[in-house]
Amino acid sequence: MKSRTAQAATATGETILAVRQLKVVFDTPDGAVEAVKGVDLDVRAGETLAVVGESGSGKSQTMMAIMGLLAANGRASGSALYRDREMVGLPIKDLNTIRGDKITMIFQEPMTSLDPLYPIGRQIAEPIRHHRGGSAADARARVLELLELVGIPEPARRIDSYPHELSGGQRQRAMIAMALANEPDILIADEPTTALDVTIQAQILTLLQSLQKRFGMAVVLITHDLGVVRHVADRVVVMRRGEVVETGTTRAVFDAPSADYTRMLIDAEPSGEKAPPALDAPVILQGRKVRVDYKIAGGFLKKSGLFTAVHGADIHLRQGQTIGLVGESGSGKSTLGRALLKLTPSSGRVLFDGRDISGFDRKAMRPLRRDMQLVFQDPFGSLSPRQTVGEIITEGLYVHEPQLSKAERDARAVAALQEVGLDPTARNRYPHEFSGGQRQRIAIARAIILKPRLVVLDEPTSALDRSVQGQVIELLRGLQASHGLSYLFISHDLSVIRAMSDYVIVMQGGQIVEEGETAALFSNPREAYTRALLSAAYSR
Incomplete structure (x- = not known):
């Protein structure tokens, strides 16, 4: 019997997944909602097929239906043949011989896909042992290899970390490691780079391409990032309101789109700029030497210690101002935001509207929560x-x-x-x-x-397609102008930061390495790290 690698190599270009007239319906209190309306598409061995469209277009639900992962009130009909085996309506026991082995999926929101009660190493090892067997030691060695491949720092330490101890980008990379564990025939990647900064995006995409070439693996890429699609996809399927409106080679679709909707998606990009607040606008939020330390538990042959996530950060946010906070995953952006909201223990001083709240406990903070809101990175x-x-x-x-x-x-x-x-x-x-x-x-x-008066927005547009990003940016600007709101806008998407912020702070390794007015920082960055971020963001 041929190995999977050899089999894929001899059948490159063969259709291995054929979807015909696939429909998905959800039963709701307001009646049946048809999310997918008779979709046809083919996945060929060794190719990258990008499925694109706005939020709600049915991209993810199409793939969830194929995998048998719809919510309890969802119903799928039609056909999805994987190597001549029908997936729609297949019993769970039979689906489980395919899922996690021959077809795997990277989900859009890793925090809800990872079990909070188990270390990531144990979770990644589970599909390896289920489908391959072998000892726990062999599985752990494979997990360490995978964690290193997907770029998680200090894999020997992180293998025993729990999901909440990782940044959003690190959690996504752990999910990618789990999906790649058994060298699948088809990898369905649902927004695989959404939570990642631009430099790690390039690493992950390069990794997926190298593994795809080695094993002849097909990749179905669900994304709203057309820059990624242009860079990695062989063919594109464009969806709108549950239907396919255009399909073709990537070059043909981008160079000469036949549908007006496709042209709109290609042209969509965050634009405009945020005017700074008045020079005499009051400071609403101030952080002085804010520091966040986490205890690292000890164990057999391992000393306990401290990990410093934020090193003495200073920040001044004025009424009506938007400060963009940027940096790679694990740089301390989200941790600093939570510390300023008194949601994470920290040292240093935090002042809100001139009032020192550094020593406030949960009860003392409760009346202030109305004025200090947080939009989380992972909405689900x-x-x-x-x-x-x-x-x-x-x-x-x-x-x-x-x-x-x-x-x-x-x-x-x-x-x-x-x-x-x-x-x-x-x-x-x-x-x-x-x-x-x-x-x-x-x-x-x-x-x-x-x-509220202050909103900390932690990657508020990372899950949105470009056209909706523009709508949300306009919405946030309008609310800010109407109510004098102040925003701390945390993001790895520099085009969104540029359109939304009037001041930018760049973080690396828990430290502020550069800051300044948006236009000046983007046009003339002083630090090599800032230049590297800008280069990665605008080189696609």
Whole structure:
């Protein structure tokens, strides 16, 4: 019998997954919602097929249906033949001989895909031992190899880390390691670089390409990043509202798109610039020598110690100002944001509206939470799956405006959803019924419904396609202008930072290495690290 490598090598270009008239329907309180409407597509051995489209276009649900991973209220019909074996309707026991071995999937939101109770090494080893057998020692050696391949620093230490101890980008890389563990025939990558900074994006894409070439592996890339598509894909399928509107070679689609919708996607890019606040605008948030240390537990032949995530950072945020905080995964951006909101223990001083809150405990901070909101990087992990969208976004009103009637709360929910570009009927549905981009807009609605003075936005547009990114940026600008809001905008997407921020702080290894007004920093960066980030971002 031929090995998988040899088999793939002799059959390059052969159609190994044929999808015909695939439909996905979700049953909701408002009736049936057709998310995928008769999709046809082919995946060929050894190729990279990019599936692109705006949030809600049905990209992810198409692949989830093929893998048998739809939510309980979802139904799939049609056909998906993997090497002449029907996947749609296949019993779970039979699906499990294919999933994780011959077809694997990298999910868009790694925090919800990784078990918080187990170290990442144990989770990556699970599919290896399930499909390959072997000893625990052999599996651990393979996991260490994979962690090194996907660029996680200090793999010998990180193998025993829990998901919450990793940055968003590191969690995504752990998911990639798990998906590649058994050298699959088809790798479905759902926004695999969304949570990664630009320099790591290039490394991950190079890694996927090298493994693809070695094993003849087909890659189905689901993404809104057309820069990535242009760089790595052989063919493109464009989806809109559950239907395929265009398909062809990457060159043909980008050079001469036949659909107006495709042209809109290609032309979409964050634009404009943020005007700085008045020079006499009051400082609303100030951090002085903010430092965050984490204890590292000891063990057999391993000493305990401290890991410093943020080294004495200073920051001054004025009313109406947007400070962009950039840097690679693990640079301390999100940790600094949480420390300034008093959500992470830290040393140094934090002042909010001139008031020293450094020593405030949870009870003392509670009245201030209305004015200090946070939009999380991973919206699905922060949205309760057991609550409707309406219940989620009005939850803060129960705490901070308990006098409101049910009708008044509902009216506020309608207004908030409309502000973020969602149909008000969405308040009667559940988070799993929405795309990643739509869930992020729900998270933004939950933050803005209280009309805060300060919002820390942790990668608020990372899950959004380019056209929706522009809408969210305009939304945030409008709210800022209307209410004098101040934003700390954390992102690895420098084009978004440029369009959104009037001041930029660059972090590396927990330290601020450069800062300045946006235009000056982008046009004349002083530090080599900043120049490297800009080069990686604008070289595609």
